[in-house]
Amino acid sequence: MTCIKKLAESPGLTSIPSLYTYTTNPKDQEVSEDPEDSIPVIDFSLLTSGTPHQRSQAIEELGKACKDWGFFLLINHGVPERQMEAVIENIREFFDLTEDEKREFEGKNLLDPIRCGTSFNTSLENVFFWRDFLKILINPDDHEFQFPNKPPGFREVSLDYCKRIREVARELLKAISMSLGLEPCYIEKATNLESGLQVFIANLYPPCPQPELAMGLPPHSDHGLLTLVMQNGIGGLQTRHNGNWVNANAIPNSFLVNTADQLEILSNGKYKSNVHRAVVNSKATRISLAIANGPSLETMIRPAPELESKEKAAAYIGMKYKDYVELQQGNQLDGKSCLDRVRAFN
Ligand SMILES: O=C(O)CCC(=O)C(=O)O
Numbered sequence: 164m165t166c167i168k169k170l171a172e173s174p175g176l177t178s179i180p181s182l183y184t185y186t187t188n189p190k191d192q193e194v195s196e197d198p199e200d201s202i203p204v205i206d207f208s209l210l211t212s213g214t215p216h217q218r219s220q221a222i223e224e225l226g227k228a229c230k231d232w233g234f235f236l237l238i239n240h241g242v243p244e245r246q247m248e249a250v251i252e253n254i255r256e257f258f259d260l261t262e263d264e265k266r267e268f269e270g271k272n273l274l275d276p277i278r279c280g281t282s283f284n285t286s287l288e289n290v291f292f293w294r295d296f297l298k299i300l301i302n303p304d305d306h307e308f309q310f311p312n313k314p315p316g317f318r319e320v321s322l323d324y325c326k327r328i329r330e331v332a333r334e335l336l337k338a339i340s341m342s343l344g345l346e347p348c349y350i351e352k353a354t355n356l357e358s359g360l361q362v363f364i365a366n367l368y369p370p371c372p373q374p375e376l377a378m379g380l381p382p383h384s385d386h387g388l389l390t391l392v393m394q395n396g397i398g399g400l401q402t403r404h405n406g407n408w409v410n411a412n413a414i415p416n417s418f419l420v421n422t423a424d425q426l427e428i429l430s431n432g433k434y435k436s437n438v439h440r441a442v443v444n445s446k447a448t449r450i451s452l453a454i455a456n457g458p459s460l461e462t463m464i465r466p467a468p469e470l471e472s473k474e475k476a477a478a479y480i481g482m483k484y485k486d487y488v489e490l491q492q493g494n495q496l497d498g499k500s501c502l503d504r505v506r507a508f509n
Pocket residue numbers: 364366380385392399400439440441451453
């Protein structure tokens with residue numbers, strides 16, 4: 164399978180092959196400029212080291228962001244900027260490897276620890292996306308993490324980065340539990356977060372000669388609990404809010420965080436997983452790194468009984484997270500179609 168990077172670098176490419184022509188209805192081509200649609204900003208330092216008053220206020224704001232948006236910018240998170248830049252630089256070097264070198268990391272099965280490729284699921288797609296990816300499953304119970312051995316140092320800097328993200332996600336999930344009126348460690352315990360799966364998803368979106376006709380990643384929600392995204396300073400992520408598409412303009416050194424399907428299930432639908440997409444541009448290569456933080460693969464996730472009531476019975480059936488990941492990764496990327504498979508009819 165030819166990667167999109169190679170295609171985009173073909174000399175004199177002025178139009179995209181029809182295989183990449185993605186049809187978007189006119190309403191979905193519009194992007195909201197409404198100031199009401201400005202993405203909430205959460206200050207992580209207030210959640211962890213603010214005064215009790217600042218803390219409870221920050222928890223309330225976080226709960227509101229999860230309920231109204233399922234998306235927020237996270238500032239003052241404590242992950243060093245130079246580490247973020249180093250990971251992005253290594254990802255760039257990884258994608259610069261030759262096609263032959265990258266083929267070694269292609270992977271065959273959905274739950275292979277390392278998979279690299281193009282689009283999302285080329286065996287099922289009629290239209291391909293303007294995106295190459297590298298996906299690595301980071302399972303803390305596996306002490307021998309598998310990771311590409313090229314470029315040199317990629318493994319070390321990335322695994323350390325994932326560890327830090329795991330801590331940030333754990334703190335956020337504590338605050339989210341509290342915002343739902345649950346005890347701080349509720350989500351951590353219910354998901355066996357200690358053994359929780361992280362997926363390292365590096366995305367490369369090369370410049371595209373007809374960006375309005377192509378799609379980097381189509382509208383979808385993520386499978387885990389919380390996804391933390393950083394990028395190389397080039398925008399492209401858009402989030403859906405009140406039926407509008409909104410550009411996720413990152414503040415430098417912030418994370419773009421979105422709530423994912425397992426959080427919607429656990430919160431019994433109080434916090435909806437966020438639908439987002441990645442668009443492409445004609446000028447610059449965009450690199451993004453999404454770290455999806457999820458439950459442990461063997462844990463069955465179901466709505467918290469504390470959040471069920473006479474008026475709101477469990478809105479989802481329970482499913483083992485491993486089965487959910489396979490379902491999501493094995494199908495076409497299409498809005499929240501995977502979540503529909505666990506919706507209860509009551
Ligand atoms: O490229 C991005 O900003 C988003 C990527 C994304 O949504 C994903 O990898 O699930």
